Amino acid sequence: MTIFDLDFMRYALVAAVMVGLTAPAVGTFIVQRRLALLGDGIGHVALTGVALGFLTGTAPVATAVVVAALGAVAIEMVRARGKTSGDVALALLFYGGLAGGVMIIYLTPGESTASLNSYLFGAITSVDATDLWVIAGLAVAVLALLAVFGRELFVLCQDEEVARASGLPVRFLGLLIAVIASVTVVVAMRAVGLLLVSALMVVPVATSQQLTRSFRTTMALSMVFGVLATVGGLTSSFYLDVPSGATIVLLALAGFAVALGIGRFVRRSRTGESTA
Amino acid sequence: MSTAFDMTAGQVTIDGRKILRGVDLTVDDGEVVAVLGPNGSGKSTLVRALLGVQPLSGGTTLLYGRPPARFREWWRIGYVPQRLSVGGGVPATVREVVASGRIARQRRGRLTSSADRQAVAAALNEVGLSDRAGDPVSSLSGGQQQRVLIARALAGEPDAFVLDEPTAGVDSGSQQMLAETLSALVERGKTVVLVAHELGPLEPLISRAVVLNQGCKVHDGAPPTAVGTHALPGHDHVHPHEPEPAETTLPGWALAQEKA
Ligand SMILES: Nc1ncnc2c1ncn2[C@@H]1O[C@H](COP(=O)(O)OP(=O)(O)OP(=O)(O)O)[C@@H](O)[C@H]1O
Ligand SMILES: [Mg+2]
Numbered sequence: 001m002t003i004f005d006l007d008f009m010r011y012a013l014v015a016a017v018m019v020g021l022t023a024p025a026v027g028t029f030i031v032q033r034r035l036a037l038l039g040d041g042i043g044h045v046a047l048t049g050v051a052l053g054f055l056t057g058t059a060p061v062a063t064a065v066v067v068a069a070l071g072a073v074a075i076e077m078v079r080a081r082g083k084t085s086g087d088v089a090l091a092l093l094f095y096g097g098l099a100g101g102v103m104i105i106y107l108t109p110g111e112s113t114a115s116l117n118s119y120l121f122g123a124i125t126s127v128d129a130t131d132l133w134v135i136a137g138l139a140v141a142v143l144a145l146l147a148v149f150g151r152e153l154f155v156l157c158q159d160e161e162v163a164r165a166s167g168l169p170v171r172f173l174g175l176l177i178a179v180i181a182s183v184t185v186v187v188a189m190r191a192v193g194l195l196l197v198s199a200l201m202v203v204p205v206a207t208s209q210q211l212t213r214s215f216r217t218t219m220a221l222s223m224v225f226g227v228l229a230t231v232g233g234l235t236s237s238f239y240l241d242v243p244s245g246a247t248i249v250l251l252a253l254a255g256f257a258v259a260l261g262i263g264r265f266v267r268r269s270r271t272g273e274s275t276a
Numbered sequence: 277m278s279t280a281f282d283m284t285a286g287q288v289t290i291d292g293r294k295i296l297r298g299v300d301l302t303v304d305d306g307e308v309v310a311v312l313g314p315n316g317s318g319k320s321t322l323v324r325a326l327l328g329v330q331p332l333s334g335g336t337t338l339l340y341g342r343p344p345a346r347f348r349e350w351w352r353i354g355y356v357p358q359r360l361s362v363g364g365g366v367p368a369t370v371r372e373v374v375a376s377g378r379i380a381r382q383r384r385g386r387l388t389s390s391a392d393r394q395a396v397a398a399a400l401n402e403v404g405l406s407d408r409a410g411d412p413v414s415s416l417s418g419g420q421q422q423r424v425l426i427a428r429a430l431a432g433e434p435d436a437f438v439l440d441e442p443t444a445g446v447d448s449g450s451q452q453m454l455a456e457t458l459s460a461l462v463e464r465g466k467t468v469v470l471v472a473h474e475l476g477p478l479e480p481l482i483s484r485a486v487v488l489n490q491g492c493k494v495h496d497g498a499p500p501t502a503v504g505t506h507a508l509p510g511h512d513h514v515h516p517h518e519p520e521p522a523e524t525t526l527p528g529w530a531l532a533q534e535k536a
Contacts, residue, residue: 028366
């Protein structure tokens with residue numbers, strides 16, 4: 001029997017490809033903007049959203065998207081005002097989001113923090129056909145927005161002041177990237193869980209940076225690494241019977257370690273050539 | 277003749293501190309204006325306010341006759357900010373950064389045109405970095421990165437250049453190159469506002485100098501010819517935005533004003 005014989009694994013694999021493509025694509029802009037931990041901040045806030053879903057009896061994914069987007073907008077506004085630095089704003093949301101989620105789930109009759117587990121650590125094999133359509137729709141929307149606004153987002157993430165002096169709608173673009181990031185976080189939540197979500201936005205980017213020189217190839221290669229990690233991690237977790245989210249992230253980190261070694265080697269031989 | 281920049285009683289207040297205290301500055305088309313003054317006197321703040329990047333707390337500023345919020349022809353402006361390095365957490369090639377200078381001329385969702393590519397190639401050639409186009413900017417020296425920022429502004433083919441210390445940390449050969457580039461632009465009628473500590477080879481190009489001190493304009497007119505302490509060799513300004521106490525007098529400028 002192979003994994004393709006099982007419906008739930010087929011769904012999980014498609015979801016894994018979607019997540020593996022979108023998270024690093026968004027992550028490239030976020031890392032470029034030096035907000036690598038933004039995904040973590042949004043992930044923690046999304047937990048409050050998930051808990052609110054339980055409390056109000058609505059779909060946790062829907063409440064998570066809304067609350068995560070609001071959180072991301074709040075982070076962006078605090079950052080843009082410049083009174084508190086971006087990382088401090090993020091830290092405040094980390095704590096608030098996590099504490100809020102735990103408190104709300106405690107107040108929800110019949111639920112306990114155990115209900116949050118699959119959201120915290122991921123449960124990609126629980127994705128059904130309906131979920132898949134939602135995930136696919138969101139992933140396509142995210143990639144389409146990045147394609148349309150990519151050039152402007154590159155300038156924004158490179159140098160906000162230059163973006164402003166080029167007449168770009170800086171405030172809109174800042175909010176756009178924040179909202180795109182929060183949608184991505186909620187999409188990726190199913191695969192690796194909120195606590196590890198940011199790893200998929202950052203690690204593949206860090207991995208491909210070891211091997212690339214341009215922004216464009218960094219982004220493309222990080223998407224390849226993202227898919228390799230999600231699909232490879234999901235498959236091996238199935239055969240080894242270990243948690244999928246953790247396997248995906250550990251595989252991504254292993255990829256980073258290998259790329260680090262290769263990058264060092266390539267750079268050394270390159271400088272060796274030029275001095276020879 | 278039209279007016280590129282027109283600031284009236286421009287004030288900037290940051291955290292309750294007055295950084296610009298009512299500056300009037302008009303720059304006509306084709307002028308080459310140098311903004312001079314000690315560290316922390318508000319030179320960068322002034323040019324950022326001229327562009328609308330830094331909001332005013334009082335007074336008004338116009339870009340080609342319109343307030344920045346209603347200005348639409350941003351392709352007419354090329355800005356070289358004061359930076360120690362070309363930022364970003366992801367590698368980007370010299371060509372990618374220079375190409376981003378075309379952004380104000382590009383329509384959303386359109387592919388890069390051949391005009392874009394030609395302008396980028398010309399800009400790279402102008403600053404002598406064509407052979408480094410495919411290298412990551414972070415692998416370049418500070419002075420070379422400064423040239424990348426200049427090339428980015430050139431690539432946009434604007435009417436007015438605003439350059440914040442384009443010569444900081446740049447060797448004399450490259451300063452000479454920049455002077456030649458700028459004089460070619462000036463001959464074609466372009467407008468230039470540039471912040472500098474030492475004018476060096478740029479001096480013959482300057483049609484007017486504005487001197488700031490503690491957020492006030494203390495001189496506006498003929499470029500002083502005197503050689504002040506700031507022009508002495510070894511007096512390098514490669515450390516922008518360090519909190520330094522503002523000097524109250526600039527011996528060189530004071531001398532020049534007496535002579536004038
Ligand atoms: N974002 C900011 N927050 C707080 N203070 C600022 C900010 N930007 C500028 N300032 C203050 O405004 C004053 C003028 O700064 P500005 O950068 O315009 O000086 P400058 O003349 O360009 O100096 P330099 O020669 O070092 O580049 C300084 O005292 C600086 O501390
Ligand atoms: Mg300055």
